[in-house]
Amino acid sequence: MNDLNFIAPELFISLSIMFLLILGVFKENSSSLIHNLSIGLLLIVGLLILNNPIDKNISLFDGSYVIDNLSSFMKILTILGGVFVLSISTRYLKLSKIFLIEYPILILCSILGMMVMISSNDLIVFYVGLELQSLALYVLATFNRDQLKSSEAGLKYFVLSALSSGLLLYGCSLIYGFSGSTNFNVIGETMNSTHYGLTFGIVFILVGLSFKISAVPFHMWAPDVYEGSPTSVTLFFAIVPKVAALTVFIRFLYVPFVNMIDQWQPILIFISIASMIFGAIAAIGQNNLKRLVAYSSISHIGYALAGLSIGTNEGIQSSIVYISIYLVMNLGLFTCLLMLKRNDQYFETIDDLSGLTKNHPVIALSLMLILFSLAGIPPLAGFFAKFYVFKSVIEQSMYFLAIVGLLSTVIAAFYYLRIIKVIYFDEEKDKYDTDHNIWLKISLSFSTLIILLYFIFPSKLVEIVSRINVI
């Protein structure tokens, strides 16, 4: 019974999902109400998480579920992402005529799945959480079901993701077979000799996880799904599942298999370098902003993985800092996308941004800062994210990784500059609507101010993250 106290946030979110479902079934025209309620409930979940004592690591249900600094921080990030996604997508959903009760409920479901993933310390719990979030995401991708592209995106995502889940499950069974347990800690303790079976298991699980965070070479689904899904769902895809998957990466690699670092480190370094370079080069040719964001997020995941591949606490912390700043930057970017509306129609190609500064100077300025930050130009937040990663990479004398990573930022800078060029140097087009709701404004100013003013107090975030010690 005592254990249940600690998973109050998860219990609360499950109960809210059921409550909202029932409310949605019995009350007509309740989309707006459910939407607002779900935001409020998510905020309460956030408070519940903050309320949990996190001075020490708590192990629940025979060690299959843990609550520590890592899980609390990542859950807060997830919920923050969820709140912003829900709050800024209302207008988009209304105009796309998909303002349905299922949307917030599905998002809550997938957030519940992610919270389970984040806290999981057991292969089975982890898999359950993963599937819960994935299933919700498949449906979300097809949410605009009258549109061919959206259905295609959902189907593609479902088929490929199911395949990767299969691989992942196969990896889990291999590991169970060779270690005799599904609990991360027990696997770590009983593993006296490194057996090939375990290595195979690790590789399969890494493949499955890389697929979930769209790292090269398992990224093929990302551009199509990002492009096809409704924009607000793309925003969700781009930020929130990455946080959860990265946490699983951290826990899976550093709790049971920290001693096998020789086996997985080269794989991770390869994935990281490939993602950085591929993401940077492939984005150059894109004209659709959502597709471009897909490639750019591939390359950003490469940097986050570079921090993970090092094998030190500093490395893990640096990639957590990276993913947090990445979340804020992408939030800002998508808020701008959700503001590009004219006559109830949304625009999403680079050319549509042409001369934006003339009619919409504030959006243009924010977008410019966000893009420079994504490119990693100081003194914006994106630079510090990269700085921390490379600081810990260089600390371990992995100069090759550092230099390749920094050179690929130069390539990546090119396509960010291209967007800025279109915004600032090209001829203007027609005006966009300016009736943005308060949430869009809040979200844009929130992300822009954080990006711009991060350099004044650069230590705050690091201080919080430095409490996370996994090894």
Added chain:
Amino acid sequence: MNFPILTSLILLPIIGALFLLFSKDTNSNTIKYVALFTSFVNFLISIYLWYLFDVSTSNFQFVEDREWLIGLINYKVGIDGISILFIVLTTLITPLCIVSVNNTIKVKLRDFLIAILVMESLMIGVFCSLDLLVFYLFFEAGLIPMFLIIGIWGGIRRVYSAFKFFLYTLLGSVLMLVAIISIYWITGTTDIIQLYELGIDVKYQNLLWLAFFSSFAVKTPMWPFHTWLPDAHVEAPTAGSVLLAAILLKMAGYGFIRFSLGLFPIASELFTPLVYSLSLIAIIYASLVALMQEDMKKLIAYSSVAHMGFVTLGIFTFTQQGIEGSLIQMISHGLVSAGLFFCVGFVYDRMHSRLIKTYGGLVSVMPKYSILFMLFTLAALGLPGTSGFIGEFLILMGAFKDNFLVAVIASLGVIFGAAYMLWLYRRVIFGNLINKDLLKIPDLDYSEKFILWCLAIPVIFFGFYPEPLINTIEVSVKNLIEMYNFEININTLEPKK
């Protein structure tokens, strides 16, 4: 702690820029006066700073040290004799750029002024930061406003030039970032004062030197990394070209003295032949290319490459004269190239052409302009009595001390310099007035005369009386060279393992 004068120098333009950002009107004189006022106050503060500056010590002065990245890096600023002059130069050039916007900037005046003011802050930050990462931050952040200045207000090929400028510089700098982080892990600090005391292990110096070199060589620019400069200069609006030539290029020269020499003396010694040869190639090659230019701005851009060749040459002679000469040459080039770009800009505003063949015989329609243009031309070729002479003379003296052949080749560059500058002047100012459109153009107006005289007076003054400059830098340079010789001696005395 005393009044944080350096931080206020850095912050003041930003505050001015914020005022502009929140002002409603975008194209009036009021915002220009706000910007002008801010930068002028900054100039006065910097002059006062120079007055307060104690020339008898080589220690860093006005040091401020604040916790920033806790446990890692402190925000640390301070100045010595090497950096103070650059700060004064920056604060002198910026108001002049703001005065000059009258005729050049037709659209988005407010945004342009914001960019210029932010740029000023960042440039001052570069020259007074005493921490490698803080330096890098200012150094790189300058790319953003400059990219916009070239891209928004530039000429026809502005997009190409802005991209080239940005990507070239970024590519050079990322390696410097790797080096800075490596220094942190080798020595445990990025504080320059501590690093001067600790020194950096010899076995790392070569690679670190090369990483810093990659950044500074692009920024200087040294041959063969100079190709972004003519493009950027030609396409940028007048004020942008002036900022680029007068101050941005000096960041690299300053970086060479402060970091390459100060932190990696052994590697600097080792790579001297490389720098010598690149500098000589730059001097000769850029001068020859400048001779062939049809476009006035391009010609002056190539002359900048040649002049910066002298600067790098002087720095790597490791002699008192050479380094002092380089510093004075940088200040002088800052004033003279700014003057020349303004001169070109003023006739461009009237005729909308930068081609030399458009002009000819200007002396009869613009006599005042011709006088001032002549002054800057002569200063650029290093005529005695102008500040250009002092710099070049000291550099050549230093070079003769170190290597006779190098000095002889460099002296050839002086002759070429005279050739292309005088030829430019002859073709633009003298000769028959063929283009009838020229008859209609007016001579300089008050603001233009004001700008050019503000630059001309120090050029002449320091040409005759360079004492204030030399006084300011002397002790710091002497200390730098002593430190350098000390390191070299220790290293050569130690038996090789």
